[in-house]
Every structure is written in structure tokens, then in C-alpha cells.
Amino acid sequence: MNKRKVPLAIVILAAGKGTRMKSEKPKVMHEIAGRPMIGWLIETAESLNPEKIIVVTAPGMDDVAAAAAPHQVAIQETQRGTGDAVKPALPFLKDFNGKVLILLGDEPFLDKNVLEKMIEWNGMSVMAVRPLSPKGLGRMIVNEDGTLDSIVEEKDASEEQKQIRLCNAGNFCVPASHIAKWLDQIQANNAQKEFYLTDIPKIAEKDGYLTYVVETDVQWVWGINTRSELAEHERMAQTRLREKAMMNGATFIDPNTVYLSFDTQIGADTVVEPNVVFGPGVTVSDNVVIHAFSHLEGVRVEKGASVGPFARLRPGTRLEENAKVGNFVEMKNTTLGAGAKVNHLSYIGDSTVGAKTNIGAGTITCNYDGYDKHKTVIGENVFIGSNATLVAPVKLGDGSFVAAASVVTHDVPKDALIVARARQLIKEGWANLYRSRKKK
Ligand code: UD1
Numbered sequence: 001m002n003k004r005k006v007p008l009a010i011v012i013l014a015a016g017k018g019t020r021m022k023s024e025k026p027k028v029m030h031e032i033a034g035r036p037m038i039g040w041l042i043e044t045a046e047s048l049n050p051e052k053i054i055v056v057t058a059p060g061m062d063d064v065a066a067a068a069a070p071h072q073v074a075i076q077e078t079q080r081g082t083g084d085a086v087k088p089a090l091p092f093l094k095d096f097n098g099k100v101l102i103l104l105g106d107e108p109f110l111d112k113n114v115l116e117k118m119i120e121w122n123g124m125s126v127m128a129v130r131p132l133s134p135k136g137l138g139r140m141i142v143n144e145d146g147t148l149d150s151i152v153e154e155k156d157a158s159e160e161q162k163q164i165r166l167c168n169a170g171n172f173c174v175p176a177s178h179i180a181k182w183l184d185q186i187q188a189n190n191a192q193k194e195f196y197l198t199d200i201p202k203i204a205e206k207d208g209y210l211t212y213v214v215e216t217d218v219q220w221v222w223g224i225n226t227r228s229e230l231a232e233h234e235r236m237a238q239t240r241l242r243e244k245a246m247m248n249g250a251t252f253i254d255p256n257t258v259y260l261s262f263d264t265q266i267g268a269d270t271v272v273e274p275n276v277v278f279g280p281g282v283t284v285s286d287n288v289v290i291h292a293f294s295h296l297e298g299v300r301v302e303k304g305a306s307v308g309p310f311a312r313l314r315p316g317t318r319l320e321e322n323a324k325v326g327n328f329v330e331m332k333n334t335t336l337g338a339g340a341k342v343n344h345l346s347y348i349g350d351s352t353v354g355a356k357t358n359i360g361a362g363t364i365t366c367n368y369d370g371y372d373k374h375k376t377v378i379g380e381n382v383f384i385g386s387n388a389t390l391v392a393p394v395k396l397g398d399g400s401f402v403a404a405a406s407v408v409t410h411d412v413p414k415d416a417l418i419v420a421r422a423r424q425l426i427k428e429g430w431a432n433l434y435r436s437r438k439k440k
């Protein structure tokens with residue numbers, strides 16, 4: 001890791017209740033592309049090579065603390081505003097000399113280059129945005145020389161100040177030497193009776209520190225305070241993820257209908273048809289086809305395999321090279337061997353299926369007895385007839401043959417045929433007799 005010339009510490013504020021989300025869940029745990037928003041921000045923070053990252057959270061927000069690991073967690077006992085929220089991080093910065101970058105946990109997509117510019121500035125700096133809709137944001141009053149005069153929160157702003165388009169992005173870079181002193185001087189004399197971090201520039205000015213304003217580009221909304229802003233960020237994330245996958249050589253027939261997760265990996269010359277959802281943990285190799293309306297999560301798909309349409313692949317599934325999963329097939333925690341096929345209407349769970357095995361339409365593995373899960377082990381070159389029921393735990397030897405509609409409850413030896421169903425009974429002419437009896 002490259003050491004910075006001036007050491008950097010990053011404080012992420014994530015203790016807020018997120019009242020406007022109307023949720024039981026802490027705001028920063030709401031997900032974007034399958035990952036809590038704070039995860040996106042921590043990744044950006046880590047890319048800046050800081051000495052330490054401290055995440056400020058509230059008592060009881062254990063999920064936030066877990067998402068912050070292995071970084072340090074500071075607890076803000078009562079949520080009294082962004083200015084107060086930095087204080088619990090101070091004990092972690094006691095002997096720290098350098099810059100402290102303060103980031104807001106509800107802004108997952110910060111531009112690393114803009115943060116670098118803020119850190120480079122020799123003094124105080126603040127991030128600014130000009131979003132299409134400035135609703136809810138603090139407005140920036142800027143001096144003629146481009147430095148910051150002050151920030152006015154929307155709730156405290158006059159009608160005239162509300163017309164200002166330049167807004168506070170919320171992130172500050174503060175010299176560690178002064179941070180405790182300046183935070184101490186913040187007062188809660190405002191419309192919300194909160195301690196505003198945005199009061200810091202005015203306080204710093206008295207010590208001769210002017211605040212440098214670094215503007216960042218935004219497409220639409222800035223920060224996530226409401227569900228619709230969350231959806232807007234999801235849209236931005238999806239656009240970027242699709243773009244990245246296509247740059248890496250995947251074909252999307254209708255990109256806007258394919259939903260990706262933050263960690264989805266798709267190989268070159270793989271074709272993804274419309275209306276496919278990739279949950280977290282999916283890796284797809286080259287030359288694969290994912291047909292329409294398939295749903296994959298926690299899955300690895302090797303070269304040349306084919307999935308769907310209408311397939312559901314759940315966590316722990318692995319398709320080896322050229323394996324084929326067809327329509328209305330659900331798989332979970334199963335390895336499907338090279339060239340093996342499950343083409344129609346099946347549930348295969350907690351199983352291993354050997355190479356070139358063919359699983360007939362409607363085959364079901366009964367992996368659950370109401371208490372425990374059991375394994376089904378199917379060898380290579382096995383042929384399973386339609387509508388077979390495999391009651392786990394059970395093993396089917398290589399090359400074995402299962403007659404259609406069999407209920408398999410015992411292990412099947414290699415190359416054996418198993419017929420486990422009632423024998424067919426034929427009564428010649430019975431139907432005619434039945435009909436004439438009924439007519440009478
Ligand atoms: C804040 C800024 C506003 C800026 C906007 C940009 C202040 C006073 N206002 O407003 O100028 O335009 O961000 O997005 O800073 N938090 C705590 N403890 C608290 C309060 C908040 O940890 O006591 C955390 C929240 O979890 C959140 C972040 O700080 O992640 C920002 O808080 P939020 O209430 O969303 O501030 P805004 O009203 O958006």
C-alpha cells in the first residue's frame with residue numbers, strides 16, 4: 001500500500017435513524033445492487049489508503065458495525081446532528097496527525113478523484129454539488145475568491161438562499177490538529193436544534209482557515225434520504241454495472257432489463273437475454289448463454305454452459321463446462337457435471353451430478369425431511385427417466401438407469417436398472433364393460 005505524504009484518517013457518519021426512509025432498518029444498510037450502501041462507501045474510502053477508517057454508528061446498530069468490519073466503530077449515543085456525530089470518533093484520533101476526511105454514510109457513490117483534490121488542499125476543504133434538484137440540501141454561500149463563506153441548511157434558508165444551486169455535498173476534510181477544538185464550538189441554535197457539521201467553516205475562519213470548495217459532478221440526485229432517492233441510486237449503479245459487463249465482452253440483448261449485483265462477473269462472448277436477475281455472488285465464464293427470465297444467486301457457471309429460460313439457480317450451485325439447465329428448473333447447492341443436462345421442470349438440491357448424466361423432466365430430489373437436509377449423489381453417464389423421485393440420502397452409481405416415475409429410496413449400483421413403481425396391469429375390454437354398465 002502506498003503511504004500518503006500527509007497521513008489520512010476517514011470518519012464515516014452512519015448513526016442517523018434515516019427517518020425519511022420510514023424503515024426499521026438503519027438507512028446505510030439499505031442495499032444498492034445487492035450490497036448495503038455503506039459497503040460502497042467503505043470500498044471508496046479504502047481505495048484512498050488511509051491510516052484508519054472509523055465508522056460512527058448508533059447503539060444497537062450491530063449490522064452496521066458488522067458491515068464496517070474490520071474497521072473501527074465509534075458509537076454516537078444520541079443522534080444530535082452531523083456535527084455531534086464526529087465527536088465519538090475523536091478518541092480514535094487522539095495521537096493522529098494529518099487530515100481527517102469526514103464522509104456521510106448516505107452518499108455511496110463518491111468520486112475518488114474529487115476526494116483526492118479535497119485531501120491535497122492544504123487546509124479545510126468541502127465538497128459541493130449542483131444537482132438538478134437541490135431539494136433538502138444545504139446551500140453554499142461562496143466568497144468572490146471562490147472560498148466558502150457559509151452553508152445554510154434548507155430548513156434555515158431564506159427564499160432567496162433557496163434559489164442557490166450550489167449545494168453542500170456534506171463531506172469535509174479537516175486538519176486533525178484543530179478538529180476537536182472546532183467541533184466543540186458548534187452550537188445547536190438552528191431550526192432543527194441539531195449540531196450541524198456545516199457550521200465548521202465559519203468557526204475555522206476565526207483561526208485563519210479558509211475553506212476550499214471542490215465541486216463534483218452529479219447526474220440527478222445527491223445522497224439518499226428517501227426511498228425514491230434509493231431507487232435513483234440503484235438505477236445509476238445498474239447502468240454502470242451493465243456498462244462494465246459489456247466492456248468486458250458480454251452481450252446484453254436488452255441491457256435495461258438485466259439486473260446485476262455489485263460483484264457479478266460475466267465472461268466474454270456470454271449472451272444474456274432479457275429479464276435476467278443476478279443476485280450476489282455470481283460468476284459466469286465465457287461463451288455461456290443465460291436465456292430470458294432466469295434468476296441466479298451464489299452461482300458459478302463454467303464455459304459453454306446454458307441456463308434457462310425460466311431457470312432458478314440458488315446459492316451453492318455450480319455448472320461445469322457445457323452443462324445445461326433448461327426451463328422451470330430450480331437448483332440449490334448442487335454441482336452439475338460437465339455436459340450434464342437437467343432440461344425440464346425439476347428440483348435438484350444438495351446434490352452432485354456426474355458428467356454427461358441426463359436428468360429427465362420432472363425429476364425431484366427430496367432433500368429435506370422436515371428437520372435435516374440430505375445429499376443426493378448421482379454418478380457419471382446416469383440416465384434418469386421422467387418424473388423420478390430421489391429420496392435423499394441416496395447414491396446412484398455411474399452408468400445406472402432409473403425408470404420413469406420411480407421413487408428411489410435405496411442406493412443404486414453402477415450400471416444397474418432400477419424400476420421402483422407399480423407394475424402395469426392390463427384388463428382387455430374392461431373399458432367397454434364399464435361404459436355399458438354405467439349406461440344402464
Ligand atoms: C447533510 C448536510 C447538508 C448536505 C447533505 C448532503 C448537515 C447539517 N447537513 O444533510 O448540508 O447538503 O447532508 O447529503 O450536515 N448522522 C449521524 N448522526 C447524527 C446525524 C446524522 O451519524 O446525529 C449521519 C447519518 O447517518 C447520515 C449522515 O450523517 O449518514 C448525514 O445525515 P442526514 O440526516 O442524512 O443529513 P442531511 O439532512 O442529508
Ligand code: MG
Nearest residue numbers: 106223224225
Ligand atoms: Mg442525508
